[in-house]
Amino acid sequence: MRISVIGLGYVGLVTSAGFAEWGHDVVGVEASPEKLHALKRGRVPFHEPGLAEMVKANLDAGRLTFVAPGPHAIHNADLVVTAVGTHDGNGGWQTDTMLRCLRDVVPHMEDEAALVVRSTLPPEFINRLPRMVDDLREAAGKPTVPVLTNPEFTREGRAVRDFMEPERIVFGVASDPTRRGTALVSHAYHLAQGPVLVMSAVDAAFAKLGSNLFLATKISFANELAALCEAHGADITQVVAAMALDSRIGGKFLGAGVGFGGSCLPHQVTMTAHAGIAEGVPTPLISAVDAINHDQRKRFVDRMEVLLGGSVAGRRVALLGLTFKPDTDDLRDAPALSIARILHERGADVVAYDPMASARLRAAAMVEGLQTVASLEEAFEGADAVGLVTEWSEFAEVDWADAAVRMNNALIVDGRNFLDPSVLSGAGFQYVGFGRRPVGEAADPARVSLPIGGGETIPVAIPVSGGTTISVG
Ligand code: UGA
Numbered sequence: 001m002r003i004s005v006i007g008l009g010y011v012g013l014v015t016s017a018g019f020a021e022w023g024h025d026v027v028g029v030e031a032s033p034e035k036l037h038a039l040k041r042g043r044v045p046f047h048e049p050g051l052a053e054m055v056k057a058n059l060d061a062g063r064l065t066f067v068a069p070g071p072h073a074i075h076n077a078d079l080v081v082t083a084v085g086t087h088d089g090n091g092g093w094q095t096d097t098m099l100r101c102l103r104d105v106v107p108h109m110e111d112e113a114a115l116v117v118r119s120t121l122p123p124e125f126i127n128r129l130p131r132m133v134d135d136l137r138e139a140a141g142k143p144t145v146p147v148l149t150n151p152e153f154t155r156e157g158r159a160v161r162d163f164m165e166p167e168r169i170v171f172g173v174a175s176d177p178t179r180r181g182t183a184l185v186s187h188a189y190h191l192a193q194g195p196v197l198v199m200s201a202v203d204a205a206f207a208k209l210g211s212n213l214f215l216a217t218k219i220s221f222a223n224e225l226a227a228l229c230e231a232h233g234a235d236i237t238q239v240v241a242a243m244a245l246d247s248r249i250g251g252k253f254l255g256a257g258v259g260f261g262g263s264c265l266p267h268q269v270t271m272t273a274h275a276g277i278a279e280g281v282p283t284p285l286i287s288a289v290d291a292i293n294h295d296q297r298k299r300f301v302d303r304m305e306v307l308l309g310g311s312v313a314g315r316r317v318a319l320l321g322l323t324f325k326p327d328t329d330d331l332r333d334a335p336a337l338s339i340a341r342i343l344h345e346r347g348a349d350v351v352a353y354d355p356m357a358s359a360r361l362r363a364a365a366m367v368e369g370l371q372t373v374a375s376l377e378e379a380f381e382g383a384d385a386v387g388l389v390t391e392w393s394e395f396a397e398v399d400w401a402d403a404a405v406r407m408n409n410a411l412i413v414d415g416r417n418f419l420d421p422s423v424l425s426g427a428g429f430q431y432v433g434f435g436r437r438p439v440g441e442a443a444d445p446a447r448v449s450l451p452i453g454g455g456e457t458i459p460v461a462i463p464v465s466g467g468t469t470i471s472v473g
Pocket residue numbers: 152153154155156157212215219252253254255256257258259260261262263264265324325
């Protein structure tokens with residue numbers, strides 16, 4: 001089938017390449033001339049593992065083409081998928097791009113085609129969609145077309161896998177009296193494995209919103225629990241390891257630390273709390289999730305300040321990681337940027353390293369006083385403290401003994417509880433995480449003494465997870 005995808009950001013480009021990979025004839029439509037120029041040459045303008053390869057392969061196979069907007073872009077398309085941006089860049093919604101897109105596209109759609117909205121939109125906008133489409137078609141003197149939504153559940157950094165092997169596919173029906181639209185969009189996904197759920201468009205909007213709000217809630221819950229753990233000398237990583245084995249809970253998204261960032265979770269949490277107030281539907285839980293999350297960034301700096309003797313002024317702080325999570329170059333609402341700003345405001349000299357050169361460049365332009373460097377060694381040189389903000393896998397491979405020698409003061413605040421405290425301690429570091437017991441403060445529960453008679457004991461190492469054997473020695 002022929003599919004036109006409007007808007008080639010993270011969502012639209014992954015969707016275009018994924019549909020082409022499944023053998024459909026896909027036209028990707030992009031308004032930015034620079035982006036279009038790069039894409040036509042097989043260059044993906046952002047970092048997403050596996051995407052550039054998939055784009056290139058499908059361009060070469062002739063199943064994927066990129067064009068500028070215009071009626072030609074949707075000529076003969078069975079499905080027109082919109083994936084234009086809906087964030088205003090300041091934590092709010094903007095629906096102007098979507099409205100413009102509808103005005104440009106809907107009047108020119110083939111009479112037999114269906115419209116699929118993949119952009120995330122506020123529920124009230126979704127409710128108004130069928131009427132808007134009907135009006136645009138009527139003004140063009142054409143019959144109306146089915147309108148569906150298809151929310152995306154892809155995570156940056158693994159968006160290709162999430163699209164190709166979805167855990168669920170949701171179709172929201174805004175207007176499809178003959179079920180032709182549902183049949184078309186089902187056909188587009190017929191090669192995908194995973195359960196397909198067909199529901200009303202507003203249900204689909206809340207299915208997406210509910211998932212993100214719940215994930216955000218888990219993270220803020222873990223951060224609150226981590227604070228309680230700290231107060232009572234417990235270790236959140238041990239606590240979560242046990243909780244995770246309860247199949248009703250699971251262990252994912254219970255990582256304590258600097259909290260969630262990115263373009264989705266913070267935006268949807270904040271907008272839901274605001275909408276709740278405006279619509280008279282109180283959402284105290286979501287407001288608390290938001291407040292806890294914002295606090296974590298400040299708590300990270302407070303923690304460093306205390307460890308540096310009460311002030312970061314004049315101290316050199318090395319931040320590891322700038323992007324909002326690993327395997328992306330996305331800096332939108334990245335905790336590292338807020339942390340760098342707070343540190344700078346409190347008088348610290350902030351230097352940061354991130355494996356993504358493009359992220360380093362953009363971050364330095366976005367945060368006053370932030371210096372970025374191209375290697376970990378440069379970041380460690382003369383630093384009074386290290387702050388790990390993004391858990392890039394290369395940070396697990398650091399030679400910490402060497403880092404300690406380069407630093408002025410071997411102190412690390414691990415904002416993702418990513419590193420092994422005993423390794424850091426062994427390398428001479430003072431290690432502090434979130435909700436983690438300081439190294440050596442309590443007996444290691446994994447090593448006990450076993451009485452063997454005659455008043456003698458032998459040391460026993462008990463595996464902390466999995467397995468049933470105990471090693472003695
Ligand atoms: C999120 C959802 O996970 C996707 O399912 C959804 O499709 C997407 O938003 C969207 O709405 O488009 P994404 O923003 O790519 O995906 O990032 P996540 O993997 O959800 O991570 C969000 C933030 O939470 C990151 O800053 C991450 O570091 C943080 N996080 C995650 C924690 O602080 N603790 C955890 O335990 C897990």
